[in-house]
Amino acid sequence: MEYKMLKIFRSGRKVYHKSVVQKRSFLSEAYQCQEAWKSRLQSPLLQKFKPEDLFITLDSQFLAHGKVSAVDVDIFANTVKSKEQTEELLNILERLRKSAETTNTLDSTHHAVIRYLFDNDCTQELMNVLHNRLKYGIFPDYVCYNMLMNEYIKKEDYASAAKIAVLPMLQEDTDHLITNALSVYACHKYLENPDAWQKPPEPVEDTKEEIKIRVRYLRNPFFDDHFDLTDPFDLVGKTLAFQGRFMNNALGRTCQLRGKTLCKDSLIEALKNNIKSAVEKQHDIDVNEQLQKYTEWEEKRNLILDKQTELINQKAKRLEIQKLKEEMKRQERYLTFFENEEQIELEIEKIEAREKKEMDKVLKIHGAEEKLKKLKREVEYIPPMI
Numbered sequence: 322m323e324y325k326m327l328k329i330f331r332s333g334r335k336v337y338h339k340s341v342v343q344k345r346s347f348l349s350e351a352y353q354c355q356e357a358w359k360s361r362l363q364s365p366l367l368q369k370f371k372p373e374d375l376f377i378t379l380d381s382q383f384l385a386h387g388k389v390s391a392v393d394v395d396i397f398a399n400t401v402k403s404k405e406q407t408e409e410l411l412n413i414l415e416r417l418r419k420s421a422e423t424t425n426t427l428d429s430t431h432h433a434v435i436r437y438l439f440d441n442d443c444t445q446e447l448m449n450v451l452h453n454r455l456k457y458g459i460f461p462d463y464v465c466y467n468m469l470m471n472e473y474i475k476k477e478d479y480a481s482a483a484k485i486a487v488l489p490m491l492q493e494d495t496d497h498l499i500t501n502a503l504s505v506y507a508c509h510k511y512l513e514n515p516d517a518w519q520k521p522p523e524p525v526e527d528t529k530e531e532i533k534i535r536v537r538y539l540r541n542p543f544f545d546d547h548f549d550l551t552d553p554f555d556l557v558g559k560t561l562a563f564q565g566r567f568m569n570n571a572l573g574r575t576c577q578l579r580g581k582t583l584c585k586d587s588l589i590e591a592l593k594n595n596i597k598s599a600v601e602k603q604h605d606i607d608v609n610e611q612l613q614k615y616t617e618w619e620e621k622r623n624l625i626l627d628k629q630t631e632l633i634n635q636k637a638k639r640l641e642i643q644k645l646k647e648e649m650k651r652q653e654r655y656l657t658f659f660e661n662e663e664q665i666e667l668e669i670e671k672i673e674a675r676e677k678k679e680m681d682k683v684l685k686i687h688g689a690e691e692k693l694k695k696l697k698r699e700v701e702y703i704p705p706m707i
Contacts, residue, residue: 346475347503347596352604353468354611358436361399364619366626372401376409383416391417391425392625398433404441410434411446411457418458426458427625429618435465439472448484461488463497464611470503474510480517482507483557490560495567498599499607505564505576506592508557518553 361367375397382389394417401410414434417423438447447469450457461469466485473482486504495501511518550556565576572591658665684690 346471347593347600348467348471348499349604351608352464352471354464354608354615357612357615361615361619366619366623367396367400370396370400372397372403372406375400376406376413379413383413388420388422389413389417390629391422391427391430392622392629394422395427395430395433395622398430398437401437404443407438407441407443407446410437411450414450414457414459418456423458427618427621428462428614429622431459432462432465434459435461435469439469444478444481448481451488452484460492461485463500464607466497466500467503467607470500470507474503474507478517479507479510479514480553483511483518483553483560487556487560490556490563493563495564498603499596501564501567502592502596502599504560505568505572506589506596508561509576509589509592511553511557515553520552520554 375393379389379393379397382393394413397413398410417426434450435447438444438450450459451461454460466489469485470482473479473485482503486507489495489497489500489504550559561576565573567573568576572595684693
């Protein structure tokens with residue numbers, strides 16, 4: 322919602338009137354839980370790490386072992402703040418996604434990555450991460466969906482808001498009232514000026530040089546009309562139709578029919594009222610749940626780290642015990658040498674007899690004896706001094 326403030330100030334005898342347009346967001350500042358989110362940095366665990374040093378450690382572990390612990394990535398995502406480390410964070414996420422540890426990714430990792438990119442105004446990188454789930458494996462929670470759409474709507478960046486709005490549709494998710502309401506509003510506002518989000522250009526094939534690649538089998542061309550969609554109009558239209566089906570009212574039917582041009586003004590007002598109603602019902606619930614999640618994430622992170630530390634200590638103890646056993650065996654052989662001297666000599670005689678038997682077999686081979694003599698002469702040969 323917009324409202325105007327009229328500022329009046331005097332400069333000498335002249336009186337100036339300045340009209341300032343302010344944007345009112347649908348969600349309150351409390352919805353973002355900023356203080357609680359910032360307080361995570363006071364955690365004793367997170368204070369132990371510097372993101373610059375932690376990246377070097379993670380990078381080394383990836384190079385040495387091909388994987389790192391998901392909780393270590395979570396710590397990095399929650400401690401990194403500088404915009405200069407954006408590429409480092411995305412690099413770690415991509416490599417985690419390719420390892421088996423990706424199944425252990427913590428919920429707090431998704432949340433931290435999204436808030437980091439948004440807080441550093443990395444809109445392009447954020448959209449790339451969220452729309453490339455296979456590569457980065459980042460999935461927003463409802464609070465992130467709502468926070469992002471609300472802020473982009475507030476900035477009148479309706480293209481970015483619509484890019485967020487299509488994500489719940491792709492996941493076929495209609496469980497959250499505020500997310501549904503904001504998604505519909507963002508899509509309709511985007512359609513007022515669709516030039517800001519264009520369909521990506523088709524890849525240009527270079528026909529000058531033909532490159533042949535051997536593959537095990539050929540995939541038949543397939544278009545699923547869902548995840549394969551790239552045209553913004555298709556994505557936004559499908560989002561409106563999807564959300565409209567679950568609204569069970571005139572507004573929902575209007576969304577399905579995409580009748581924006583027939584009732585534009587009343588539709589936008591109805592959409593705003595729809596968001597307000599959703600916020601009234603869900604706002605406090607989300608805030609309380611999110612505050613609870615921050616506490617749970619902290620406890621879970623510490624629990625996982627304690628378990629990993631315990632496993633590392635157990636492994637170190639096993640190695641220490643193994644080395645101690647080997648040293649004791651060596652000392653035992655040394656101390657009992659004279660007691661077992663006869664047994665040792667018998668073992669030596671058995672080994673020598675076995676080697677002699679093997680040599681006899683070799684000598685029975687035609688020409689083997691002559692070849693051995695020749696080999697011995699070559700070994701003993703000393704070249705003359707020049």
